[in-house]
Amino acid sequence: MNRIMERYKERTPTSQKLYEEAKEYLPVGVGSTFRYFEPYPFFVERAEAGKIVDADGNEYVDLCMNYGAQLAGHAHPEVNKAIDKQKELGTLYTKPHKLSAKLAKELVKRFPVDKVRFTNSGTETTMHAVRLARGFTEKEKIIKVEGSYHGVHDTVLVEKGDDGKTRPKYKGVSRSASSDTLIASFNDLDSFKALFESYKNEIAGVLIEPVLMNRGCVLPEDNFLHKLLDLCHANDALLLLDEVKTGVKLAWGGACEYYDLEPDIVCLAKSIGGGLSIGAFGARDEIMKEIRLKDGVAHAGTYNANPLVVRAALATLRKVLTGDAYDEVFGLNERLIEGYEKIIDKYNLGAYITSVGECGAIYFTSHPIKNDRDFDRYVDDEVKELAKKFFLGMLNEGVIPHPVGWGTEPWTLSVQHTEEDIDKCIQAFDAVAPKLQEA
Numbered sequence: 001m002n003r004i005m006e007r008y009k010e011r012t013p014t015s016q017k018l019y020e021e022a023k024e025y026l027p028v029g030v031g032s033t034f035r036y037f038e039p040y041p042f043f044v045e046r047a048e049a050g051k052i053v054d055a056d057g058n059e060y061v062d063l064c065m066n067y068g069a070q071l072a073g074h075a076h077p078e079v080n081k082a083i084d085k086q087k088e089l090g091t092l093y094t095k096p097h098k099l100s101a102k103l104a105k106e107l108v109k110r111f112p113v114d115k116v117r118f119t120n121s122g123t124e125t126t127m128h129a130v131r132l133a134r135g136f137t138e139k140e141k142i143i144k145v146e147g148s149y150h151g152v153h154d155t156v157l158v159e160k161g162d163d164g165k166t167r168p169k170y171k172g173v174s175r176s177a178s179s180d181t182l183i184a185s186f187n188d189l190d191s192f193k194a195l196f197e198s199y200k201n202e203i204a205g206v207l208i209e210p211v212l213m214n215r216g217c218v219l220p221e222d223n224f225l226h227k228l229l230d231l232c233h234a235n236d237a238l239l240l241l242d243e244v245k246t247g248v249k250l251a252w253g254g255a256c257e258y259y260d261l262e263p264d265i266v267c268l269a270k271s272i273g274g275g276l277s278i279g280a281f282g283a284r285d286e287i288m289k290e291i292r293l294k295d296g297v298a299h300a301g302t303y304n305a306n307p308l309v310v311r312a313a314l315a316t317l318r319k320v321l322t323g324d325a326y327d328e329v330f331g332l333n334e335r336l337i338e339g340y341e342k343i344i345d346k347y348n349l350g351a352y353i354t355s356v357g358e359c360g361a362i363y364f365t366s367h368p369i370k371n372d373r374d375f376d377r378y379v380d381d382e383v384k385e386l387a388k389k390f391f392l393g394m395l396n397e398g399v400i401p402h403p404v405g406w407g408t409e410p411w412t413l414s415v416q417h418t419e420e421d422i423d424k425c426i427q428a429f430d431a432v433a434p435k436l437q438e439a
């Protein structure tokens, strides 16, 4: 590890300097805590298509793609054109404009919803979706999945304590707000059934990612999502599908299309904006009617549906993430997986890959991971250390292999990646693999 770390430092002296300066003014020296990693994160100078260039001029093939937020790739010319046009017309109106309904219509075409409202992030989206579910069902409790991530509002920043009860996961999270969140396990329908039995008529809904992407790339098995939807409906509760990472990514119509699923509320953000900060939630009419002028569920925001991000999102959906864009990027992902798997075999790494659409994750263990409990058991300190070496080693070879997190997040390809980019990633892994067993 030491050699990998030393090499990283040799390549990034300007980043180190910038980091030391940033620490003076920003806690942890970063704008979002997840961005930090040891010894310090590299600082970005510019990003274009499938690549990022750091402050020392090192170029990386970017498979992080902003934590899965940019299927369009960096600085897509169509998105840039939309930004250029809108900046001349004003970036914020806080008044209605004709583009909002157009964008809403694009999302209604792609997802099984009648109406949508816009937000500015995934956090806001899941927060509003939860409130909408509570308003519609007039019940308060929400079930979330152990180990899933839905942003940084109190309802979802919780974990299961040793006594099996929910507790705040971080300091500052309100115990009373988080006590209305119950925790079940991915791919384990019985864990949901048990909660519905214990809290009869108290559960407003289940908030769930269709693929558990905060634990690598854990796929739903044995029709789990459909069974969960039926279970929710049998208990007059709603299924809130968090498509912040999967929406318009797993397919043109996201995980809803990919799994042929009609959840009650769909949560979107990330890739719908082509790199700008926008989110949206949608549902059928009877649910969305809860958002009304009087006696309804609150939804408001100065920056909601601002014309800059809406125009960029429209360009993303209409001109970039078109139906034919998907086959190409899925093909690139197959090329990457095939190349990586050959290297896993060549060096006998005992690792495996799971994938979906343009995403995938390497687990440096041979144990199958079906949920958070498996993850905690098998992704132990040794496996995390390998993932960390892989991450830094790949950086040294000019590849950002996945987001920071030592193996807890999948990679994302974009429609602007090329076969050359993919081959560079495979060559990088070939160079890094033999070093993984070194101390």
Ligand SMILES: Cc1ncc(COP(=O)(O)O)c(C=O)c1O
Binding pocket: 067, 121, 122, 123, 124, 126, 149, 150, 151, 152, 209, 242, 243, 244, 245, 269, 270
């Ligand atoms: C599934 C999921 N939901 C919600 C969020 C929160 O989104 P944001 O970071 O835009 O607040 C994320 C972010 O990674 C996510 O992966």
